Each structure stands twice: as structure tokens, then as C-alpha cells.
Amino acid sequence: MHQLTRDQARRLAVQAQLLDADRPDDVVGIAEQLGAIKIDPTATIAPAEHTILWSRIGPTYDRGQLAKAVESDRLLFEFDGAFRPVSLLPLMLPAMRRWPRRESSRQWLEANDAFRIEILARLHAEGPLLASEIPDTAQVARPPDGWYGPNQVVHMLDFLQRQGEVAIVGREGRHRRWDLAERVYPQGLPEYAEEEAERLLNERRLQAAGIAKQKSPWTPVGEAGEPAVVEGMRQKWRVDPEALAALENDPGGRxxxxxxxxxxxxxxxxxxxxxxxxxxxxxxxxxxxxxxxxxxxxxxxxxxxxxxxxxxxxxxxxxxxxxxxxxxxxxxxxxxxxxxxxxxxxxxxxxxxxxxx
Known part of the structure; x- marks a missing residue:
């Protein structure tokens, strides 16, 4: 059981998020450490994906680095509103293959099976398409909410992405361009059983956090890492042992x-x-x-x-x-x-x- 001061706990978190004085310079390396780079168009200063990278790299960050990593080198992929390293994909696939768990989502997919087949056939024949280029022929519609409008194509593409059948190949402005996952994701990825994949995902989440509560729903890490206590706190924590060892060479803050x-x-x-x-x-x-x-x-x-x-x-x-x-x-x-x-x-x-x- 590691005994940590609050100063040490904070430094673990800061270093794990690459926010210490030792700035990184590689977009892919940052994604590998953080696990996800959130995408959001709100640009009072700059879109979130670019501000997040600038906060790590600094003034030498070039926005073209991200586009190259995603669209040319294919070392990052877009999923669920974030850019993620391809190394995470095989760990995510077991859960994607059993999605959805919610009964209402399963029922909607079953009712729109012909719609689903149409979209997959169109992508197969025509290649990458924007959602606006695909006709909405859904048999059953989901009502608009705060995130989705009435177009059912967007719903179906997001569902198919979560199931690992389609993927985002790139963007035109803020609009996503879709294709079959088999033509976007790399082939020959390692296969993991669901339990092993979840264990490895927990390790990656802890790597990105440095320290997390053992039963946190915000940063679920399970039994990854090693147990720790933080002075003045009763909660049980998990720490990344590599991050803990790196505290000895703390480069300081900024x-x-x-x-x-x-x-x-x-x-x-x-x-x-x-x-x-x-x-x-x-x-x-x-x-x-x-x-x-x-x-x-x-x-x-x-x-x-x-x-x-x-x-x-x-x-x-x-x-x-x-x-x-x-x-x-x-x-x-x-x-x-x-x-x-x-x-x-x-x-x-x-x-x-x-x-x-």
C-alpha cells in the first residue's frame, strides 16, 4: 500500500496528463498517453482537439499534425467524439461487438434492419460518404433530442460505428465522412477475450490518470495498478507504478x-x-x-x-x-x-x- 501526500497525488495526475514542464512534441505519443483527445467545435479560442494538443506541445504545435496522424498515417481514429490511438482499437472491439445493451436501442436496430443494410450496401458500392449524401429510409424514427435532429442516417451511422461496422475516414469541415470499418481500420489486429480487453483498458485509463479512486465511475480502473492511500483521505486509490517511479525525476511545473x-x-x-x-x-x-x-x-x-x-x-x-x-x-x-x-x-x-x- 503506497502512502502518498496530496502534493504527490497531484503531481502524479499532472505528469500523467503531460502538463508538467517537460513538454512532449508528438501528437501520436500524446494520444497514446492520454487515450483520447476530445473533439468539440466550440472555438472561443480554438476547437477542443487543438487546444488540448497546444496545452501539451505549446506554440510549436501545427494543426496539420493532427490531420496527418488521423487521415494519412491512420495512427489515430475517431470514435465517440474523440481521437484515439489505434493501439486501443483491439481492446475496444470486444465491447463494440456486443453493443447495444439497452433494449430500446436493440429494438430500434431490429425495426430498421433494412435501413441498416441499405447504408452498408451504399458505402460498399460508393465508398466514403457524408451523412447528407445517404437517403433517410428508416422505417422507425427516433425523436430529435438536444444532440440529434430528425435525420435517422446520423443515428444509424453512430450505431453502426459503436458496433464496429462503419468508421469515420475523415472530415470535411465539421462534417464526418464515413466508410466501412474494414476499409478504415487496420487489418490483422490482435484478438482479445472480453475480460482481458477490459483489464488492459483499465490499465490504459490508469496510465492516463496517474491516480484514480478504485471505484470511480468517472475513471473506472478496476484493479489496475497498485493500491494507495492519500494523506487525510479515507478513499482507496489506485496508482500507476510507472508514474509513481517517475516522480523521482519530476521536471517541475508550468x-x-x-x-x-x-x-x-x-x-x-x-x-x-x-x-x-x-x-x-x-x-x-x-x-x-x-x-x-x-x-x-x-x-x-x-x-x-x-x-x-x-x-x-x-x-x-x-x-x-x-x-x-x-x-x-x-x-x-x-x-x-x-x-x-x-x-x-x-x-x-x-x-x-x-x-x-
Missing amino acids: VAFLSPYDGMLFDRPRLRELFDFDYVLEQFKPKPQRRFGYFAHPILLGDRFVGMLDAEVDREREELRVTAVHEFVPFDEDELEMIHAEITDLGRWLGVDVPEW
């Missing part, structure tokens, strides 16, 4: 602005327990109820969350407009200088000016 969809922020209970950071995304709150801004980016300084950056790119004026830097505790002179420097680097990466604020 400033990082995190997209609201960054994986570092996903496990909200862990943020509260280890970082004393009660994070709330205010994007969907009415304006009068927002404290920090519509899409404010949390500011990580070393192993502490110290504030929120409320900023937006003004496309017409070609400048990064900083509305506010909210300080949880007043910054000292050195901290303020570091945050200013990171804002300057952000503007340089975006290719826009940064007016005084």
Missing part, C-alpha cells in the same frame, strides 16, 4: 490553459478531492449565472488550479481579446508574469495580436 473539455478536468470528484477545485462548465448556464465566462479555460500553475482565463478570438480584428483573468487567490509577481507569457504564446500560436487587458 502554466497551462485547459480547454473545458480537456481530459484533466473530466473526473470532477477527483478535482475536488486532490486539487480543491470545484469545476463547473458555464457554457450551458444563463449569462446572469456565470461567474467566470461562457467558455473560460481553467489555469493550471504547477499542480494547482489558480484561476480562469476568459478570452475569445476576435476574427474580424484578428486579436485575442482577454475579458478577464480570474484569480482564485491573488497572484504574486512571478505568477502573473508566467501567465502573461503564456497568453502571449497563445496569441502567437493563433496568429493574432494580444491587446493590453
Whole structure:
């Protein structure tokens, strides 16, 4: 049983998320470590997938690196709203083959079997297609909700992706282009039994987290890693032993602005327990109820969350407009200088000016 201080626990999390002073420079390597790079079009600063990579690599990150890794090299693939390394695909396939578990989803698929066959036949004959290029001939419709409109083609393609029958081959703007999975995913992948695949997935989740609660529904890691306790806490934790060993060569911290969809922020209970950071995304709150801004980016300084950056790119004026830097505790002179420097680097990466604020 490892005995950890809270400082050590936080550093484990920061290092596992590649947010320490030792910046990586390889998009695929980052995806291998993080497991997933969230895709989201909200671009007050930049889309989430690019902000997440910039937060790790810094101003040398080129957006073309991600497109090359996904569409040319095929070392990353898009699934369920995130780019993932191909090394995870064989671990995901056993669960994909038994999807769906929900009875209502099974019934919808059964009722639309002819629709499903039509889509697969069209992709087989015509190659990669946008959803808008496929006729909607569904026999039974799912009602629109907050994420989907009335077009049943989008529903069916997402269902078929979850079953491993179709895959996203690329994008045109924000629109996904689909093809048969057998023509997108690499052939000859290793085969795993479902139990073994889940065990290996748990190890990869812990690798990305560094430390996670043993029974966390946010970061399910099962029995991966080794048991640990954190000072002042009663919960049982699991730690990645390789990450723990790497603490001996801690490169130190830095400033990082995190997209609201960054994986570092996903496990909200862990943020509260280890970082004393009660994070709330205010994007969907009415304006009068927002404290920090519509899409404010949390500011990580070393192993502490110290504030929120409320900023937006003004496309017409070609400048990064900083509305506010909210300080949880007043910054000292050195901290303020570091945050200013990171804002300057952000503007340089975006290719826009940064007016005084």
C-alpha cells in the first residue's frame, strides 16, 4: 500500500496528463498517453482537439499534425467524439461487438434492419460518404433530442460505428465522412477475450490518470495498478507504478490553459478531492449565472488550479481579446508574469495580436 501526500497525488495526475514542464512534441505519443483527445467545435479560442494538443506541445504545435496522424498515417481514429490511438482499437472491439445493451436501442436496430443494410450496401458500392449524401429510409424514427435532429442516417451511422461496422475516414469541415470499418481500420489486429480487453483498458485509463479512486465511475480502473492511500483521505486509490517511479525525476511545473473539455478536468470528484477545485462548465448556464465566462479555460500553475482565463478570438480584428483573468487567490509577481507569457504564446500560436487587458 503506497502512502502518498496530496502534493504527490497531484503531481502524479499532472505528469500523467503531460502538463508538467517537460513538454512532449508528438501528437501520436500524446494520444497514446492520454487515450483520447476530445473533439468539440466550440472555438472561443480554438476547437477542443487543438487546444488540448497546444496545452501539451505549446506554440510549436501545427494543426496539420493532427490531420496527418488521423487521415494519412491512420495512427489515430475517431470514435465517440474523440481521437484515439489505434493501439486501443483491439481492446475496444470486444465491447463494440456486443453493443447495444439497452433494449430500446436493440429494438430500434431490429425495426430498421433494412435501413441498416441499405447504408452498408451504399458505402460498399460508393465508398466514403457524408451523412447528407445517404437517403433517410428508416422505417422507425427516433425523436430529435438536444444532440440529434430528425435525420435517422446520423443515428444509424453512430450505431453502426459503436458496433464496429462503419468508421469515420475523415472530415470535411465539421462534417464526418464515413466508410466501412474494414476499409478504415487496420487489418490483422490482435484478438482479445472480453475480460482481458477490459483489464488492459483499465490499465490504459490508469496510465492516463496517474491516480484514480478504485471505484470511480468517472475513471473506472478496476484493479489496475497498485493500491494507495492519500494523506487525510479515507478513499482507496489506485496508482500507476510507472508514474509513481517517475516522480523521482519530476521536471517541475508550468502554466497551462485547459480547454473545458480537456481530459484533466473530466473526473470532477477527483478535482475536488486532490486539487480543491470545484469545476463547473458555464457554457450551458444563463449569462446572469456565470461567474467566470461562457467558455473560460481553467489555469493550471504547477499542480494547482489558480484561476480562469476568459478570452475569445476576435476574427474580424484578428486579436485575442482577454475579458478577464480570474484569480482564485491573488497572484504574486512571478505568477502573473508566467501567465502573461503564456497568453502571449497563445496569441502567437493563433496568429493574432494580444491587446493590453
